Amino acid sequence: MPDVLLAEQFQIVTDPVADSVALSAIFAVLSLVTLFLLLGVFRVRAWLAGLISLGVALIVAITVYSMPVGQALLSASEGAAFGFFPILWIVINAIWVYNLTVVSGHFDVLRRSMERVSPDMRIQAIIVAFCFGALLEALAGFGTPVAVTVVMLMALGFPPIRAASVALIANTAPVAFGALATPIVTLGTVTSGASSDPRLNTDTLGAMVGRQTPILAVIVPLVLVAVVDGRRGVKQTWPAAIVAGVVFAAGQFVASNYVSVPLTDIIASLAAAAAVVLLLRFWRPVDSPSLTEGVAEPAPAGGGGTSTRTAVQRDTRAEVMRAYAPYLIIIVIFSIANLGPIKHALAQEPWTVVFKWPGLDILGANGKPLASTNFTFGWLAAAGTLMIFAGILTAVVLRVRPGAALRAYGRTYVELRHAIVTVMAVLALAYVLNQSGQTNTLGAFLATAGSVFVFLSSILGWIGVAVTGSDTSSNALFGALQVQTAAKAGLDPLLLAAANSSGGVLGKMVSPQNLAIAAAAVGMAGREGDIFRKVVLWSTILLLFMCVLVTLQAMPVLDWMVPRG
Numbered sequence: 302m303p304d305v306l307l308a309e310q311f312q313i314v315t316d317p318v319a320d321s322v323a324l325s326a327i328f329a330v331l332s333l334v335t336l337f338l339l340l341g342v343f344r345v346r347a348w349l350a351g352l353i354s355l356g357v358a359l360i361v362a363i364t365v366y367s368m369p370v371g372q373a374l375l376s377a378s379e380g381a382a383f384g385f386f387p388i389l390w391i392v393i394n395a396i397w398v399y400n401l402t403v404v405s406g407h408f409d410v411l412r413r414s415m416e417r418v419s420p421d422m423r424i425q426a427i428i429v430a431f432c433f434g435a436l437l438e439a440l441a442g443f444g445t446p447v448a449v450t451v452v453m454l455m456a457l458g459f460p461p462i463r464a465a466s467v468a469l470i471a472n473t474a475p476v477a478f479g480a481l482a483t484p485i486v487t488l489g490t491v492t493s494g495a496s497s498d499p500r501l502n503t504d505t506l507g508a509m510v511g512r513q514t515p516i517l518a519v520i521v522p523l524v525l526v527a528v529v530d531g532r533r534g535v536k537q538t539w540p541a542a543i544v545a546g547v548v549f550a551a552g553q554f555v556a557s558n559y560v561s562v563p564l565t566d567i568i569a570s571l572a573a574a575a576a577v578v579l580l581l582r583f584w585r586p587v588d589s590p591s592l593t594e595g596v597a598e599p600a601p602a603g604g605g606g607t608s609t610r611t612a613v614q615r616d617t618r619a620e621v622m623r624a625y626a627p628y629l630i631i632i633v634i635f636s637i638a639n640l641g642p643i644k645h646a647l648a649q650e651p652w653t654v655v656f657k658w659p660g661l662d663i664l665g666a667n668g669k670p671l672a673s674t675n676f677t678f679g680w681l682a683a684a685g686t687l688m689i690f691a692g693i694l695t696a697v698v699l700r701v702r703p704g705a706a707l708r709a710y711g712r713t714y715v716e717l718r719h720a721i722v723t724v725m726a727v728l729a730l731a732y733v734l735n736q737s738g739q740t741n742t743l744g745a746f747l748a749t750a751g752s753v754f755v756f757l758s759s760i761l762g763w764i765g766v767a768v769t770g771s772d773t774s775s776n777a778l779f780g781a782l783q784v785q786t787a788a789k790a791g792l793d794p795l796l797l798a799a800a801n802s803s804g805g806v807l808g809k810m811v812s813p814q815n816l817a818i819a820a821a822a823v824g825m826a827g828r829e830g831d832i833f834r835k836v837v838l839w840s841t842i843l844l845l846f847m848c849v850l851v852t853l854q855a856m857p858v859l860d861w862m863v864p865r866g
Contacts, residue, residue: 511557759804
């Protein structure tokens with residue numbers, strides 16, 4: 302029987318090269334360096350960059366980490382499957398809902414409605430990308446906010462690359478509490494078993510993250526208006542940016558510390574949106590007639606984006622209500638699905654099936670089977686499935702005929718064909734890195750920094766999200782390592798565990814998975830590298846800010862911010 306088909310057991314070794322973590326890390330980082338160089342420097346199409354980087358990861362896993370060929374390929378297959386379900390399953394169906402609004406003509410109605418709230422594109426970036434995007438992150442996560450808000454921005458007149466950049470940058474501050482705080486719940490699960498510290502639970506970890514990301518939230522709206530209109534944008538619209546950021550930050554802090562960790566982003570996003578709308582009743586930004594010209598970029602061939610605005614048109618109240626209906630439907634469906642009893646029921650068989658990936662037999666460095674070899678197929682509870690229900694109701698409300706709705710669904714797959722390959726390749730890469738031990742090596746190498754690790758802990762979370770596209774996955778991957786390293790270095794385990802999640806949110810905007818989603822949504826599949834170059838500097842700057850904040854929280858300067866009991 303060929304070696305590829307053998308289900309030979311494999312155990313992770315963190316230091317396969319001369320028993321040295323440092324030397325091993327040189328090989329472990331090769332696929333990541335390849336990926337970012339191909340995207341950012343050589344401008345290779347994302348799907349091809351993903352496949353090439355996957356090939357590098359497989360070669361390193363087999364030749365350096367001695368992972369059996371069969372186990373390596375099975376690991377990649379599990380990652381590719383996870384890339385499609387649940388991640389692409391969400392994105393495809395979210396964009397289908399958008400396409401239904403386009404087919405019916407109601408997206409133009411929505412655009413005109415938001416223009417009446419404020420015709421200023423800088424304010425629209427705050428309301429749509431920051432506030433509404435945070436609400437979608439709270440309810441769904443996993444790329445949904447980027448997939449939906451980027452096309453909303455396009456319909457409002459944003460040029461393609463700028464729409465993608467704004468959506469990606471906005472999808473940072475709310476990520477740690479996304480999908481009803483799934484990343485925090487995961488972090489609590491993996492860290493509680495790695496330390497005897499009683500504070501390592503969902504509530505206290507949520508409270509700690511709620512004392513880090515809110516400070517980031519104050520800055521993000523200012524960054525958004527700077528991306529849209531440079532210094533002039535900041536100078537003319539800073540009141541709205543500050544109000545949105547401060548109210549969102551206050552909402553995150555209060556909700557995560559005193560109300561409910563899972564409801565944090567819902568409370569913060571709704572409060573921020575209400576505050577901005579209220580502000581606009583008393584204040585308007587300085588008019589800038591050249592704003593549209595200043596942000597104009599040519600729309601890509603086949604793309605739907607242009608900065609050209611349509612003539613003012615009045616829509617009836619019923620039409621406006623129908624235009625908002627898809628998003629209200631999404632909110633209602635996700636809210637119902639996340640109610641305690643219903644969520645619990647959907648997590649059980651037959652609605653959710655958990656099974657061991659066929660043929661995959663991997664032990665962690667501790668000799669125990671890896672939990673990641675179990676695949677969760679929540680076919681009914683999945684956000685993508687809920688999106689299908691939302692799409693069906695949307696088609697009914699918007700009076701889209703079944704045939705037109707089905708054709709729109711088929712077109713959605715065609716539009717996303719390159720993104721589908723990219724996301725599946727990147728998740729296959731992530732699984733190979735994780736299950737071969739390459740990610741463990743990188744984490745262990747950073748951990749050798751000792752007390753300096755407090756500065757690097759956020760970077761470790763950033764790497765995890767940049768690779769997997771998920772703060773949940775990053776927490777599952779590095780949460781326990783953060784706590785164990787804290788114990789060795791004499792650092793606070795609660796602070797480092799939270800830093801993994803808070804630093805990780807800044808990796809979302811450079812994650813190839815999210816880049817592929819954004820590029821596909823604006824009709825620029827294959828030009829992910831262009832978007833990457835627009836956001837990578839902001840990702841780096843904000844990451845350094847988080848590193849400094851966490852370092853100060855470990856020192857007497859800000860250690861009062863860390864919960865003690």
